[in-house]
Every structure is written in C-alpha cells, then in structure tokens.
Amino acid sequence: MTHVNFYKLSGDFDAALVLACRLTEKAFQQGLQVLLYTPDEATSRQLDELLWSFKPSAFLPHAVEATPASDIAISHGDDPGEHHGILINLADEAPGWFSRFEKTIEIVYDEQQVIDSKRERFRFYKSRGYPLQYHDLSKPE
Template sequence: MTKIDFLSSNESDHEARLRLACRVAQKALRSGADVFIACADDTQQAQLSPLLWSFEPESFLPHRALHEDTPAPITLGTAADCGEHHDLLINLCAEVPQYFSRFERLFELVVQVPEVLASTRANWSYYKSRGYPLDFKTI
C-alpha cells in the first residue's frame, strides 16, 4: 500500500511549493529512488524544470519530461500519465492522480495558498477514506 506524506510549509506562494518539490526530489535522489513529479500543467512543468537545474549553486537535479528518451532519475509529467514509474510520486496537481496507488511513496506538498490548501485537504480526505497510511509534517 502506498505510504503518503503531507509536507507543509509556512510559505505562501506557488514558487515555494516548487522549491519544496526540489527539496523532496533531492532527498529521494540521494536515497536512490526514482522520482516522478506530477505537475498541474505544462506551465508548471516549465517553471519547475529550471528550478531543478539551479536548485543548489553547486549541483543540479537531473530530470527529463516524461516523453523524452534521455534517461534521468527525475521525470516530470502530469496527472494524465506517469509512464512506467512506481517508486516515488510528488503530486503538484490539485486532484489525486488516478495512478497514485502504483507508487510505493507519495508526497503531497502544502503551502499557505488558498487553492493549494483546499486541494490538499480534499486529497487528505480522499486517501483517508480509502484507508491509506498518512503522515503530516510541518517543515
């Protein structure tokens, strides 16, 4: 069963959520996990990609778009399709991706933006009503 973690930040802007996604991806990468980041749309994916390249001045987080052939440990896509991934999912979509249960671990990222709070609360209720193990941490 998928282990689901909600990570909450006191920051109140959309870019803070993208930076948090970079932090989670970096930590997962260090542990050897393959990461799939489900972006809300192509615009968000285009905003996240340069952050992954420049997240830390002395390093970068190698990634690719889902349908690119170049291998990379981090893949960016949308709620529509995750390819063959099944290790770690970072959900930046408002809705729960249909494929979430094939992943070993899922992260929902919470920032203090009204629409993000509403969607992550709804996602918490969705997972809880289906009996998934949930954890909540403030960082």
C-alpha cells in the same frame, strides 16, 4: 500500499516548487525514482529550470516526461511511464494512478484554495486506508 506524506509550509506555489526540488534531491541521493506531477506544461517547464538552479551544488539529471531511463521525471500527462517510486503531486487533483507509487507526496502552502483542496485529499486518502504522515515545516523548530 502507497504511503502518503503531506508537507505543510509557509509560502506560496514558488516555495512549494523549491520544496519539491529539495525532496527530489533527497530521494535521488537515496537512489529512488521520482516523478514530479504538475498541473500543466508551463509549470513543468518552470520546474525543469528550477531543478537545474535551485541549489548551485546540486546535480539532478531529469527529463520532462517520464522515460524508462530517467530517475527523475517531470510530467503533466496521463502516463507516468515505468515510474513507481515517489510521486510528488503538484497538481490540483491526485492523478488516478497515484497508487502505483510506493509513496505520494502532497505539498500544502499558504493559499486557502490549496489548503481546502489538500484537506479534502487527506480525507480521501484516509477513508481508503492509505498510511498517512504529516510534516509541518511552517513552524520554527
């Protein structure tokens, strides 16, 4: 069954994209496949550029659109390809195929519409019995 992790952070959508890059780097270092699902082509292109530049020492080889050879893929389409590892969902809605993945990650940031949407999504996952974890990165440690 898909495990669902929610990450709450302070900041805006740009901060969410940076967190997505950090989570992708961590997963890649662990040998896991990652699919970054975005709402549209413009966001896919923005994330493509950010994966190359968010951290000077990082090297995250990736592809825009999932291919069998890509361990890291960015997609805004309907087909996740052969990816089944980690889904980082940056879109407004959960894709219908999220349950194909071992883990789905939802990022919550400081925009009321997003907070409301993610609360609803949390209830959706919970009502269907998906194991949930919540990580609050907005509070100082």
